[in-house]
Amino acid sequence: MKRLAAFLAGALMLAVSIHPLRAEPRDAMIPNDAWKQYLARFVDSSGRVVDDANNQISHSEGQGYGMLLAFLADDRAAFERIWSFTRTELLIRDDGLAAWRWDPGKSPHITDVNAASDGDLLIAYALARAGESWNEPGYTTSARRIAKAIGKVMVIQAHDQTLLLPGAKGFSAAERPDGPILNPSYWIFEALPVMAQLAPETNWNALGRSGLDIIRASLMGPAKLPPDWISYANGTPRLADGFPPVFGYNSLRIVLYLLRAGMKDATVLATFQRNWLTTNGGVAVVDIKSGRIVTRLTEPGYRMLGALLACTTDGVNIPDDLRQFQPTLYYPSTLHLLSLALVLEKYPQCL
């Protein structure tokens, strides 16, 4: 507990440090107006975070993001609302993890009871931070339960490494010839030290190290970018069968996760910067084999990722239009707010 408190103290100090700059309520790391817009657009009254680019479904990842953003915005009411939904609708698996997919158009609403480790990590992480910050032991208890379940179900040992399976079912070596299948963007690095406090029986530090190793080893193809889904069957990353061979919507948040965790790995970040910002002139979905751009991503939330990278590595100012949050779609808007929170917290000089 003490170590967790120490960990959080740093974050709190940073939050305090930005306070005078933005004149936000104490502790908030996301501007209130931006958060209210996000809330109004993507969170319904039942506490469901709606993926409006994906048939209005919800998922454990979205609920986790919503809870984390609510915490960062210091909005306890919203946090309770989203957590209530998450707990009653998704957190029903026998193993203590969240079912990942919830469809408003289907009955029962859960259309895939499998778990997604990034969603569970986000939920547990948000609960842990909120429990500590707001002195809600109930949150911490729930966070611990989920953290233990993640450690038990999703964290595996293979090729002398500690790895994070993307799901509870369907990705392991036993289930697929090219398994285990990994998704480097499921390593939410900032959450791992917190998990280590909650569930010390799992080696989260090793998991963090392996995550970085795998990202480094996954920089492949002419563009030297990591594919969304990799096969780790022989201990070296390869393209996974049956998944689009792209650096896509999954992988583009790796930079955000690394930077939010303060992991300024020079090799990886330089590669991303070179191939994202210089060579490709912006954020894009890139075909791994050819290195060509499949889709250029122009929404502010995606461009913000590039701006964040430029800010953190070269001290480039965040462009004015990205400083103001305007909700677009759920996913880029979420990335936008998480990036903004990071800049406000740790890189105010880019503003």
Added chain:
Amino acid sequence: MSLNRALLLVLLGTAVVPAIAQQIELPGSKSADKQDTPKPETSGAAQAAGTTPAPPAGNPAPTSPGAGTPASGTNAAVKAGPKVTVDESALRYFASQGDTRRMDAEIARLRALYPDWNPPSDLYAPIAQSDAELENMWRLFGEGKYSDVRSAIAARQASQTGWTPPADLLARLDEAEARRRLVNASDAQQWATVLRVATDTPALLTCASVDVIWRVAEAFVKTSQPDRAQDAYTYVLNNCTNSAERVATIQKAMGTLDDKRIDQLMTLERKNPDSVGEFKALREEMLRRKVGQAALDSKTLISQDELTAMGELARAAKGAGDPLVLAWYLYRHDQQAAALEWFKLALDRDGGAKAAEGYVLTMVAQGRAVEAEPIAYQWRDSSPENRKAYLDTVVSLLTTDPPILLDQSVIDHFSPIVLGSKYVSGAQALGWYAYNTGQLPIALTWFQTAVNWAPNDEPSAYGLALTLFRLNETAALNDVVARWRGRSERIMALTDPVLRARLAAEEAAKAAANPQLNQQLQAQQQQLRLIDPVGAAAARARAGLDMNSVGPVNAARAVGAPAPAASRIPAAYGTAPAAVGSQPAASSNVMSYQQNMPAAVGGPAFPAALGTTARAYGTSAVAAQAVPMQTARAPLSAQASGPAVEPAGTSVIVRKGAPEPRVSTTRSRGQVATRSGRGCLANTQNAYRSGRITPGAAVSRGWCLMDLNRPMEAVEAFDLALKNGASGKTAEDAAYGKSLAYMRKNLTNDAQIAATETPQTPRRATQLNVDILAQRAITSYKDDRFVEAIIALDERARLVPEDQGLMMIRGWSYFHLRDMQSADRIFKALAAAGNKDAQAGVFAILDYTRKYRY
């Protein structure tokens, strides 16, 4: 799993607070008392409260030593303790809102939790508090907006330091969310979560939300804890009063628990106000289910009482469902006569395809397949089961031992279905039917068809080989034997007398050495007949064959028994020519048979099964022509001007490269000419040996030999008749027989010579020539001698109009001669006349010309 188990124990011990604790103490007698005097809920609850909930020692399966302790500590006893203050704020809120539904539910809930508690008399007094925010929270709660309540509480706590929500609101909110979570987990089949939530929130398990108890019970079942599931259902039946829910509880249990447990639950029945047991309808449902399940398994027996009850039920009901349930049970338990009655009733009550299927199967099982066939046919397309029932019915008819004379419609119905679905067993059955009724060429065609469809099907190949053996088609037989060498002894035996004798001897030895075994074998065969009538038919055919060649003891019989099955053919069915002639049905039967010949006889080695050959089985041309013809499918010729031309056709396939012409030859007026050769040869044997045979006797002998399919010997006999001074009618018969015998051997040139040896009557001469020329055309065509085929056809066309089958041969001959114009003209004319096969010719020409144009 151990976690699960621990949870279950906790649940039983502590959690199912008022629930299972109450009923554990009331197994047997006490609960019966309760049942006799149904009381309002309060008194029941009071009774339960008066007795301390039993510790899990009384629990059916205490497995853990720790299981006894948790119970006493924490459960209802504590909550229901006299000092407890009941939080009535929710109740008062609902009352103030006039929400009686929620108010009643709340009263029920509180009563379940606190058995001593009674609703306050001042329920409708104005609520003291005037906290608008809190009221709003209760309102949101009442509307089921739990997330909103959570959010509102958090917002107020953030804005108003030190504010805490009422404990009751939180408790209710926890319960409400837990209920949702439990339902979601149950929907997602996360049974451990269901049980964990129930454990954590025991207040959920009350009569106010019976659905939750059902779900918990289901979770117990799914985690292999039927005892606990039964406890949960028992709790509902002991404590809850809503009659619809009580009935539904049994229904839920019926979906998850076995009959024994259901019976136990049923003992908790209460009487409705009209003194009828509340589960009466369910008992009927139980009975239905029980009989229905027993109907699936012939080893599961239902008591006579229950059967009687089911019978009453079935009679009383209006629908076909109950009669069907009972009928299927009876059918599977070998009570066919009774089953048939119920199936009949089900049919009368519009029981549809299922009733028809059962009716048919039962009839067949009773040996009444003939009666069953029309209804089986009528329902054949209703479902796969009905189709199977139909096919089985006809197969059993075709393979009946001894063979029975079938109505033409049976074959008419069956053949297209066999062909359409390439039903190998059906083709085989038709083969055996033809074989057993002496129509060897037709049998050949069907067996060949079966072999084409299923080249590795031994029974089909055996049928084919046996038929070839009987037809003395040595080359073709050798081919079949070669294909099956090392794979089928009985097929190999057909060309290997030593092996044949050995097999027969082995079987005879077996039978002799062990009569019991023999009986067993017979029983097995009987069994086989039921399961696989076609296989049984083959077995019979083999038995006959072996008898033919088994040795001196049987030799005498063998001589007289030409065809294994022929000897079993009913006497009325063709022993004497006259009898055959007077059997129009037999004849028409064969006609239809021929018209439905399969469309795909391959096998270049086999002579086509020709109508003429079939006719060779006829007794005489005169007799044959005297038979009234039923030309079901009027073959051709609007200009049927030929004097004695009765167009008919055996479909024959001649395979020539890519296109497959389907040809029907003319003139087959074969009949089921199964004159038994027995006696027939013996009658003339002595005279023949002595060389002093009269011409008349020699002719008879010739026909006998024809019937035995020994055409070359028949030629000798007919020759002998001519040599011994036959004259007039006898000479004519002899020459006619001789030419037929040659035709049987495909020696058409010889046949023509034979036909000219004696002047034939004009009509017979024409007929013979026509037959010979048709035969020659077909033979030429098969040998790729297309010019000769056309010459023969032209010659024949001068005598009689050409039928569609031969026109097809003509068309294909032109086609192969690349005279596309002529071929096209013929095919188009045929197509215009409605001949579907001709279309293939038109397409083949199109295909050909296109190919060469580009």
